Amino acid sequence: MAICAETCPQCGGAIASGYGNQATCQYCGSSLVRLSPPPGRGPAGADPMEAHDPAAAAAGAWGVRMKRAACMDPKSGLIAFQSLIPADWEFTGDIWWRDSATMPAIPVFRAWNPNGSEQIEWLPTIPNMWSKNILTEALGKWRIKAFAFKQDGIEQRAPLTAIETLRSLVIPRYRGQVEGQEQTRRSPWSGRGNLLAGLIGQETFEQRVQTLRRFLPGLDSAKKLLAKATAPRYKPYDVAVRVVAEEPLPKLAEALRGGLEVGGPMTSDGARIRIAYTLDGKPLEEDLFCVVSQVVTRTGSRLSAQENIFWTAEALYAFRASAGHLDAVGQACMASVKSLQVNPQWLQACQAESRRIMNERAMMARAMAQMAASQRQALQRLGDVSKSISETGDMIMDGYMARSAAYDRMGDMASEAIRGVDSYIDPTCDFSPQLPGGYDNAWGNGLGEYIVSNDHLFDPNQHSNMNWQQLQRRF
Incomplete structure (x- = not known):
C-alpha cells in the first residue's frame, strides 16, 4: 500500500x-x-x-482544531461577542464605550499565534457623517471634504469608497503612512515651521515661546495633558507601508452576513487591500478588509434642503502573516471571522445606553427651554428674533431624532444579519419573535410555537387542530 x-x-x-x-x-x-x-x-x-x-x-x-474565544464587557457584565480561533492561538478583546447616542460602543479584538507572525485583528469601526447643503457644496470647490470637530462622537467627513477608505483613512490611522502618498496634513499651529513661525520668523517664534514658558511655568504640563487627552486609543504601528494589491469586493458585506440581504435604505461597498511592511525586523504581509455602509436622510426643501449621509467604515478585519504565507492563512482567518457572533443581550445594553444618553440630552434641552421661557418677556422686544431661534432649535431636534431613528433601524437590521435571524410580528402577544433567517413564510399558534418554511403552498392548519396564523416580518 x-x-x-x-x-x-x-x-x-x-x-x-x-x-x-x-x-x-x-x-x-x-x-x-x-x-x-x-x-x-x-x-x-x-x-x-x-x-x-x-x-x-x-x-x-x-x-x-478550534476553540471558543469570548470578549467580556466589564461595564454591562455581559459577553459582548464570541468567535472561534485556532486552539493554540491567544486572544484579547475590548469594548470602547463613548458618549455617543449614535454609536455608544465600539468592539475590537486581536487573535494571534504566539509562536509565529499570524494574526487576526478586528480594528475599531470608524463612524462618519456628512451633510450636503449649500455651504458644504461651496466649500467642496476648495477641496474641503472634512472638518476637525465631531458631532455626537461622529467624525465629519465626505463619503469615500471602500478602497479610498482603506488607503486614506484605515492604513494611515492603524498601520502607517503609505509610500508615495501625501503626508497627513497637520494643524498649521503645531510643530516647527507652522503658520505663525512663517509669519514672524522661526527664531522670533522660538523666543516668544521661551518667554511664555518663563511666565507660564505650567505651559509644558498643560501641553502634555492636552496631548494625552487627545491621543488616539489605538496606537498605530507607524511603519512605512507598501500597497501590494487591491480589489473591490461588492459582495463582501453579504458574505460576512452569511448570504442574508438586509433591507432598508442601507447600501454597502466592500474592498480588500494587501499591504507589506517590516515590523521588528520581520517582513510581513497583511490583508485589510473594509465594508462601507451608508444611510441617507433628507430634510428641508429648496435652499434649505440638506442631505444627511451617515456612513461607517466597518468590518475592518486584518489578516497578517509572514511574507509569502498570507494566502495560506487567509482561509483560516476568514473562517474565524465568519464564526463571530454578537450577543443580542449586549446589543440591547448598547441600545439602553444610547437611550440614556438621549434622555440626558433631552433633559438638558428642556432645562434650556425653561431658562428661555423665564426670559421670554424680555426677549419679546426682539420680535421675530426669538421666534427664529425657537424654530431653528425645533428643526435641529427633528433632524437629530430622524437620524437617530434611522441609526436604530440600521443597528437592528445589522444585528439580525450577524445572528442569521429575521424578526416577525406576532399578533397574539407583545413579543417580537426572532426566527431562523432565510425562510419566506412563518406561522404561530399563539402558544409560543412557530413554524418556518420556504414552501408557499404549505399550510399547517391542514395537518393540525390548532389555529396557526401567518406572521408578518418586522422589517
Missing part, C-alpha cells in the same frame, strides 16, 4: 512526518488534530477508503 504525504485540510500545506495526534501547520498556523491513523500505516484493509483512494485518506487524516 502506498504511503501518501499528509496535508493540512485548511491550506493544503504538507505536514512533516513524526507528529503525534496534534500538530500546527507551518504555513497557515492552524491547530490540527489527527482524525485517523497515518495513511499506509494502519492494518491492511482496515480503511476501505484508504485502500481505494489514498489521496482522500491523506486529506481526511487531519482536522482543524
